[in-house]
Amino acid sequence: MATALAELLRPLNILEAKGPQEMEIEKIEFDSRKAGPRSVFVAVRGTQTDGHRYIAQAVEAGSTAVVCEAIPEAVQPGIAYIRVANASEALGLMADVWHGHPSRQLKLVGVTGTNGKTTTVTLLYDLFSALGYKAGLLSTVRNKIGAAELAATHTTPDALSIHGLLREMVDTGCDFAFMEVSSHAAHQRRIAGLHFAGGVFTNITHDHLDYHKTFKAYIEAKKMFFDILPATAFALVNLDDKRGGVMLQNTKAGRYTFSLREMADFRARLLGNNMAGLHLMIDGQEVYSRLMGEFNAYNLLAVYGVACLLGQDPVEALTAASQLKAAEGRFDYVSPPGASKIGIVDYAHTPDALEKVLQTIAGFLEPGSRVITVVGCGGDRDKAKRPVMAEVACRLSQQVVLTSDNPRTEDPEQILKEMQAGVPGLAAHMVLSIVNRKEAIRTAVALAQPGDVILVAGKGHEKYQEIGQERLPFDDKAVLAEALEQQP
Numbered sequence: 001m002a003t004a005l006a007e008l009l010r011p012l013n014i015l016e017a018k019g020p021q022e023m024e025i026e027k028i029e030f031d032s033r034k035a036g037p038r039s040v041f042v043a044v045r046g047t048q049t050d051g052h053r054y055i056a057q058a059v060e061a062g063s064t065a066v067v068c069e070a071i072p073e074a075v076q077p078g079i080a081y082i083r084v085a086n087a088s089e090a091l092g093l094m095a096d097v098w099h100g101h102p103s104r105q106l107k108l109v110g111v112t113g114t115n116g117k118t119t120t121v122t123l124l125y126d127l128f129s130a131l132g133y134k135a136g137l138l139s140t141v142r143n144k145i146g147a148a149e150l151a152a153t154h155t156t157p158d159a160l161s162i163h164g165l166l167r168e169m170v171d172t173g174c175d176f177a178f179m180e181v182s183s184h185a186a187h188q189r190r191i192a193g194l195h196f197a198g199g200v201f202t203n204i205t206h207d208h209l210d211y212h213k214t215f216k217a218y219i220e221a222k223k224m225f226f227d228i229l230p231a232t233a234f235a236l237v238n239l240d241d242k243r244g245g246v247m248l249q250n251t252k253a254g255r256y257t258f259s260l261r262e263m264a265d266f267r268a269r270l271l272g273n274n275m276a277g278l279h280l281m282i283d284g285q286e287v288y289s290r291l292m293g294e295f296n297a298y299n300l301l302a303v304y305g306v307a308c309l310l311g312q313d314p315v316e317a318l319t320a321a322s323q324l325k326a327a328e329g330r331f332d333y334v335s336p337p338g339a340s341k342i343g344i345v346d347y348a349h350t351p352d353a354l355e356k357v358l359q360t361i362a363g364f365l366e367p368g369s370r371v372i373t374v375v376g377c378g379g380d381r382d383k384a385k386r387p388v389m390a391e392v393a394c395r396l397s398q399q400v401v402l403t404s405d406n407p408r409t410e411d412p413e414q415i416l417k418e419m420q421a422g423v424p425g426l427a428a429h430m431v432l433s434i435v436n437r438k439e440a441i442r443t444a445v446a447l448a449q450p451g452d453v454i455l456v457a458g459k460g461h462e463k464y465q466e467i468g469q470e471r472l473p474f475d476d477k478a479v480l481a482e483a484l485e486q487q488p
Ligand SMILES: CC(=O)N[C@H]1[C@@H](OP(=O)(O)OP(=O)(O)OC[C@H]2O[C@@H](n3ccc(=O)[nH]c3=O)[C@H](O)[C@@H]2O)O[C@H](CO)[C@@H](O)[C@@H]1O[C@H](C)C(=O)N[C@@H](C)C(=O)N[C@H](CCC(=O)O)C(=O)O
Pocket: 030, 031, 032, 033, 043, 044, 045, 046, 047, 048, 049, 050, 051, 052, 054, 153, 154, 155, 156, 157, 158, 159, 182, 183, 184, 185, 188, 190
């Protein structure tokens, strides 16, 4: 496949061009190590290094065109140099042309928010599949093209990958695609060039301050997604989150809200919330769901709103929604036959998610039963959330085992110390710190009495543990199940 350079550059606002511009391009690349003959190399300024440093290397590897924010002083003859204000943005716009505008050939909905993105997009994918459509999914857990599953590396892939995956979705007949839009992705313009039919905001609470530095900047990153929605799209936000309105401030999209508390376009009333699931009243229709907790009432309501805004029959959508199951590793019961203790694996890795999940458990706990929480915090990520998560765990559990999440390149003992700083003095007696996650889970199960709940939080579906530079096999569900079999 080859495309004229001029064609690829058409959507860009070019500030300066040097060298020959008439040529055919056979590949777009933003990593010089993967550049090949007749490729256009896009030099992106990153968090670790700057793509501009690798322009010569890309040309060496065969790149004949370079899109960058600063043209090198020593230009090479025969090479096209194109200067733009934002190379990451240019990458998305060029990827869209390269793949023939796939996001315009299906209905693409993006979901952003601190928590609930994977849940919401997975529910949407499952709902639309149940309604008889072929759909695509880009999520933290996995990507899907119709029924075909692909491993996911990011919550939101890089721009080239997104447009490529959407192309495959269109070519295999998908009518809809549902994707997570992480704040990193919005900030790094990984969503540039995408034509969204709609955007959803779930909520915003403490996370990712390592990357965004301030909560204000984090809000701004999420808002950027709504700022780029076209007038043809819908913007559907959670009105019960005080930043819901902020997301709508500058959007050109049609504005819609959902709420459990206020007047909104899509409203639900929580009639029941117990260990079996949710009982809701939505648009005058009673809905039962196997999903757990009030936070999932929000996710379901958002899904219902999207279905309506995408033209589905509300009654059919609600009927199908009542059959939906939770995404993998989200409030996932682990109960091997014969176990008298209740195991739950959940992906809560933020203070708010942990609080919501523990509040849900507290709501259905039998009198006299206890909650034992096993939780850690990831390394090389937001440090500020560590003491807060420990405090939440202590406040809403009767016993806490602090342990490692994915320590990555940090010292796991040091991460534990930072978590311990959040343990209130009065709670010190109920907290154990065990670096080894397997041992921590087994200890929690050993401490549990019949009827007690063991919550293993933070890693959900993850099938590995990142220690140092290594990715070692690890599965919370398998470890918890084995411990419950041995100590039922
Ligand atoms: C911090 C972060 O988000 N980093 C992402 C970012 O990389 P970066 O900015 O660090 O890139 P860099 O290493 O500085 O390199 C800059 C540029 O030089 C290029 N380069 C580099 C070396 C070389 O020899 N030649 C060369 O051309 C690189 O290809 C790159 O284009 O852009 C890359 C390409 O899109 C991503 O793969 C990478 O994700 C890293 C691996 C990552 O861990 N990201 C996490 C934090 C993340 O994105 N998480 C969110 C989820 C958050 C949530 O749950 O809400 C996600 O969407 O997955």
